[in-house]
Amino acid sequence: MSKPATFDVARIRQDFPILTQTVRGKPLVFLDSAASAQKPRVVIDAMRNAMETQYANIHRGLHWMSERTTEAYEAVRDAIAVLMNASDRHEIVLTQSVTGSLNLMAHSYGRGVLQPGQAVVISGMEHHSNIVPWQMLRDERGIELRVAPITDAGELDLAGFEALFADGKVGLVSITHMSNVLGSVTPAERIVQIAHAHGAKVLFDGSQAVVHRRIDVQALGCDFYAWTGHKLYGPTGIGVLWGRRELLERMPPFLGGGDMISSVSYEKSTWAEVPHKFEAGTPPILEGIGLKAAIDYVQSIGYDAIAEHERALVDRALAKLSAIEGVTIIGRAQDRGGVVSFTLDKAHAHDVATLLDRQGIAVRAGHHCAEPLMRRLNLDSTARASFGIYTTLEEIDVLADALTRVREFFK
Amino acid sequence: MAVDTPVDSFDDLRDLYQEVILDRGRKPRYGQRLEAFDATAKGDNPMCGDRVQVWVKYAEDGRIAATGFDARGCAISIASADLMAETVQGRDKSDTRALFAAFREMARTGVCPHCEAGLADPMQKLAPLSGVHDYPSRVKCATLPWHALIAALDGTKEASSE
16 A cells, blocks of 8 residues: 555645635644544545435434445444454444543443452553543542653653563553654554563554554554544544454443343343444444545555655654754654644743744644643643644744744744 | 744734733743732633632732732733732722723723723723733633632632633
8 A cells, every 4th residue: 555656745635625724814734633633525525425315313224314324334344444454343343532432441341341459551641531531440449540651752661661560460551552742652562562461451542643654453462442533534523442352242331222232121131242232322423424434535545655744744843843942842752653742942832822823823732631741741731733644844844934933022 | 934034023923912911921020929928829720731829918908918929821821910910909809809800801802891981090001911802712811810819819729710
């Protein structure tokens, strides 16, 4: 699937209707894709087309509209299985978001499989969505929460990580595959080797990673992998949890309701097979159809080309931003994706973001839903530029020039 | 682009960041804890991480004699805290509450509701912050120190800008 020669960012930009917008009289420079990516026309069209031509509730509808919509929705499960190289489409659980996937894990695996006295390991650079569900589990079930240290460069401290397994209590590692603040990609294969050597399972939060590189769950050897659709150019409202079938089968349901049952009586209900056991209620039908279109779109470009383009963007951003007096790049991991956090000596990150916005540039500023990481770095906030397939090298230059002006303005 | 011109007027950046805000944000005049105080409260905006603590000393007649603050946050929040500390000197609690109500209205709408009436002078002083109304996510930066001040006057310990 290697086709960098055909990667034409100008053509790709034509696929995203929003990119022709102006903001405050300036052309939009959208550098906030790590929070949520923009949507290509194929995604917008797929969702609108479904609503205009074939929409109905799915599963068990005995009419034409329902059958067509069921087919269209279930196709996303196959597309996801191929995207992640899962061996079995039944291992793909569709949720509302990655937060939904992680909460499903904390409830179902945490309360149904883990035992009080066991421990869950996270890292020092998690998003709140991979901290809080485990805290709630800890407080309710007496399951210990351990935090693997990170280095000053923003990489996982592997020795510190491995030390957490010494007492044999760790049952699960739930860890980011790529930091939303630092861009650091964690050494997934080593994490899995270490965890498995100590009898622990591994869940990756791949919300950022899946945007930037091909995820092969069989090659990684992990046990669970969660991500969200809206960062991969798909709609909001749909998330993914992949899990090994034998593990999903051992887990009790999380939410109860329609669609997740085999039979219901007042005395007893029995559960549907995986993955439907975990999919109570009317699912995100239109979102699934949109995500299928987004995955097809990403696959048509190819991860090799995407990764190469992003490497060029990150290299340019690191070179350009570090050259500006007073700018400090936060996070210097060797292996990293298209996210660059920085601080400016003379101005708070919120002021930087507002003054960049005045110049048409959208970045994010704050703690990025990672307060413990901010404390580890002795920071209150950073500004963050994050890139998508439609980001251009020229936009990085515009950011650098605008940031130079902000520094000058605050001098 | 403007960067290459020898003199950058920054006109496009000044609507919110007027000189007084840059100056007060950089070198606040009231940005210290009071050695002797009668009331204090903290303000916290959990959405963005801004934090402020305000100290108040009353005169014998109950008016505000001195205000100091310690803020961690952006230029808007620090400048707002500093202008607030200056404007509330010599005011009693009910005056201060009325001033906050007017300020909050101005921060939200950009219009100074009582600038013609009794609050004309203090509201003129606070007017440079009226630009935040165009940035809904930044309105709370400007109002957080006021929430902390009112909490101190009310004798509560914590305020949130929510």
